[in-house]
Amino acid sequence: MVTINDVARRAGVSVSTVSYTLSGKRTISASTRARVERAIAELGYHPHAGARALASARTNIFALMAPLRPDVDVSVIMQFVTGVVTRARTADYDVLLLTQDEADGVGRVGSGSLVDALILMDVESDDPRIPQVAALRQPTILIGLPEDARGVSCVDFDFEAAARLSLRHLTALGHRNVALIGPPPAVIARHTSYADRLLRGYRAQAEHDGVGCVIEPAGTAPGEAVAALDAVLTQVPELTGLVVHNEAALPVILATLRDRGRRVPEDISVVALAPADVADAQPVPITAMDIPALNIGQVAVDMALARLRGSDTVETRLIAPTLHERSSTAPPR
Amino acid sequence: MVTINDVARRAGVSVSTVSYTLSGKRTISASTRARVERAIAELGYHPHAGARALASARTNIFALMAPLRPDVDVSVIMQFVTGVVTRARTADYDVLLLTQDEADGVGRVGSGSLVDALILMDVESDDPRIPQVAALRQPTILIGLPEDARGVSCVDFDFEAAARLSLRHLTALGHRNVALIGPPPAVIARHTSYADRLLRGYRAQAEHDGVGCVIEPAGTAPGEAVAALDAVLTQVPELTGLVVHNEAALPVILATLRDRGRRVPEDISVVALAPADVADAQPVPITAMDIPALNIGQVAVDMALARLRGSDTVETRLIAPTLHERSSTAPPR
DNA sequence: CCGAGTTGTCGAAGCGTTTCAACACCCTAA
DNA sequence: TTAGGGTGTTGAAACGCTTCGACAACTCGG
Known part of the structure; x- marks a missing residue:
């Protein structure tokens, strides 16, 4: 396994310099950056996700709790999921797929620091998961609108x-x-x-x-x-x-x-x-x-990202409907 | 954040004892175990996933690369996914959802030690991901059957x-x-x-x-x-x-x-x-x-688990079809 | 020519686990 | 009574990364 140490040695710099080139949190001279990047490419280095999570308290993973049950409409679900996953990747986040039927899935991935934020689908009006996520350090976005949405951000089609x-x-x-x-x-x-x-x-x-x-x-x-x-x-x-x-x-x-x-x-x-x-x-x-399902998934991710960037505004976004007239309506005869 | 240290202190034992009670890798006396478990429950302790991954070189996460494209049949895909996720959870594994359209998703999660094994769906006869996963330390299971399946395990409907x-x-x-x-x-x-x-x-x-x-x-x-x-x-x-x-x-x-x-x-x-x-x-x-899609997903997980338990047999499993006669066939008139 | 910034790099201290080697204890057999 | 073999527990060394504080080497205005 190739570590940041190997990269540092190869590039003739210190470990921290490699880390800073990767994160961009400090200025690095162009020549150093180039050497580090070459070393990374030559060695095929990928940072160890666990080590990174431990040191930085960030995993770059979202939890997405999706209804994998037969009675919901699969094609719409898939669109939400697709929207979430693709948008998450553009921000360098991965998505962990959870099901509803695990009793304390929320607590497990949350308290266990497995994820940085949660996105919950198939929300019920009085959803038992809401108190669970409220107890978490991580921000949560609901796709859906419960009766009592205090403390959690929501987004959904109106x-x-x-x-x-x-x-x-x-x-x-x-x-x-x-x-x-x-x-x-x-x-x-x-x-x-x-x-x-x-x-x-x-x-x-x-x-x-x-x-x-x-x-x-x-x-x-x-x-x-x-x-x-x-x-x-x-x-x-x-x-x-x-x-x-x-x-x-x-x-x-x-x-x-x-x-x-x-x-x-x-x-x-x-x-x-x-x-x-x-x-x-x-x-x-x-x-x-x-129903702009893909878009709603993306918005959910954007809201999560905003919260992770420090915005503590808990908001509810309802996507306004627009009627698209096609050929199936006419005045009655 | 409550750590294993807090648990150890509360239970009046050492950190390693807590770890061993959790993993079961050493014998622990009943009384000690009870005290530790009480401390865990009282504090609501969940082990830190990143720390665990770093120390043990295991993440308890599978990658599932699913086709989130419009031209595949969503309902079957969903069944595969559901089979994978639910079976994975019974073995205490989570599932990370990847898409095909990221160029080096395989390398990123594999070399980055984000996952313990990969499950690839929507396999093509000459799939470009096969050399990628072959270079990985982690075992891979394909749902599908490429032309050249050397080194990878496969499972699919025949x-x-x-x-x-x-x-x-x-x-x-x-x-x-x-x-x-x-x-x-x-x-x-x-x-x-x-x-x-x-x-x-x-x-x-x-x-x-x-x-x-x-x-x-x-x-x-x-x-x-x-x-x-x-x-x-x-x-x-x-x-x-x-x-x-x-x-x-x-x-x-x-x-x-x-x-x-x-x-x-x-x-x-x-x-x-x-x-x-x-x-x-x-x-x-x-x-x-x-098409037993749910079942195939489960088998894929089982094969991955077997490989993680040390079995190095690379196998291809084709699920034999069975014709179920219903009411839509009859002799021609 | 000096002091104050500015820029680029480094060493080392964590982060929270697992696991190895060691050890204390008790039981049994000689 | 002692050596030997379990049991149950512990301390400490990793694991690979981020980040803080320090510092050397510059630049620049006075």
Whole structure:
């Protein structure tokens, strides 16, 4: 194993000089720097992560706690993860992947100084992890918005506003017989933060616009999506407007609508909450509130970095929704 | 920050005694152990990961290099990842998530002693990472099977056998007009290991059974799947048997078949290569070679652990396919 | 030509563990 | 009674890095 000592000897300088060339925390003459860098390249030196962590109290690792469970929508999760990992790397950070189902994962990686900051996904309205991270030295960023966010920074898509806007888009077009096909029942039962806010927004807007409030959760399996749609059609036979927030269900619902003889948008208008690529890739491009999942992951990292640089402002950032009109909405006939 | 010193003082023993109680590498009397454990609990002590790594040359971290690109099938990837992470945790290992697109990620985490072993996904037939990991002190497990696997352990689903079996299932039923809808063009162009083996197996079996060999790649977007299916139907108008290996395309293809007036399995038999839950969740449960992605991830971890325990046997494990008959195949009329 | 900065380099003291060699103790067999 | 062999515990030396304070060698204004 090649150490900083080997580099120093080879370059004819002291160990500390090598360290300072690497970190840039002191000025180093151009010629010295060059010799050190050559030695590093020749020896193929990589600093020992553990030693570095011990001496500097920094690991350059983030913990990302992601929901590796079947009931959440994999493609969106992946986008968050991708956003986090790629942005972290640009700041020379690595990402440690944790699951929810370890009881004290937070304490272990936090108190054990394994990571410099934590990013938590799939936040619930009253999330048990919040007191845990609050006890930590490391800053934490939540992707999601709990009821009580004291002391932790949050970032998320503004699902409440998104739900309101989606419905308003339909009612503004003149639709009165509308419904929402929402997240899986399990997600709602857990009071996952986004689901709570989504439903709250939808209910408020339905009341505000004076339309009936029909909400049907849908599981991730195709059969469940069909069942949910049929349940909606039973409750609202005259249905002309549908809001869908459920990645997995979207294609199935569109296919089933066709099966049932309902054309989109002539008979039924559909608004989705989904990443742009998903909405765009459907047989009929879907008018949607684009969920910028990749971007939210990146913002989470940026907030973590800011905190590590000393900013102690705990903030909540809600990404405002923008409705992207595609071909799936029209006035009712 | 509470250190092993604090624990030792509190328990009235030496630092090394605490260390040995934690590691179990020396016998400790029951009474001492109890005192130490109480001190640990009372102080909420967690060993410092960096210090531990430095002293023991072990980090208890695996690197998992996963394809965070859009053209691979997210749901299968997620299953691999989930299998790896959960199994790793049962052995007290954490998982560091790396992407492919960092040039020397392998060297950085390997030479930097950040991880004890590496697990590489999305392996290509002639993967440039193989020489990199070969130069490392740490063992590496590939999920996939490159052309030249010297020195590295591999584990994967036997896609070649799976393709042969799928096709043979159709020909044995009497189908002569068959086709394969395969992975996205980009995956094939990169010579992703599984795609290479899949096509090889299919071609061999087609020749062996004396049926035409029609292969159509399909992108992940719904539109592309439709296009692929139509291309197949143009080339083989009398089509009665279809093998599909493409998670994302499967539901779309089934829907489109219905649109085109072809019933499954009365008019067209469909065999898929897909995880059991995906195959099972379709409107018509699909006869499939179940891809045990979760399990493969776990096996990868087990192989890594074995190597870390000193076994230096470099092995290649191919998980044999088993055909699970559901309702999507029947003899041609 | 002197003193005060400025710049570039160095030595050494940690950082919190693990682990090796040593040792004290008790038990047993001779 | 003593030698010999476990048991259980300890002190101290690593492990490879960062960082602080010190200092030599310059530069520059007065």
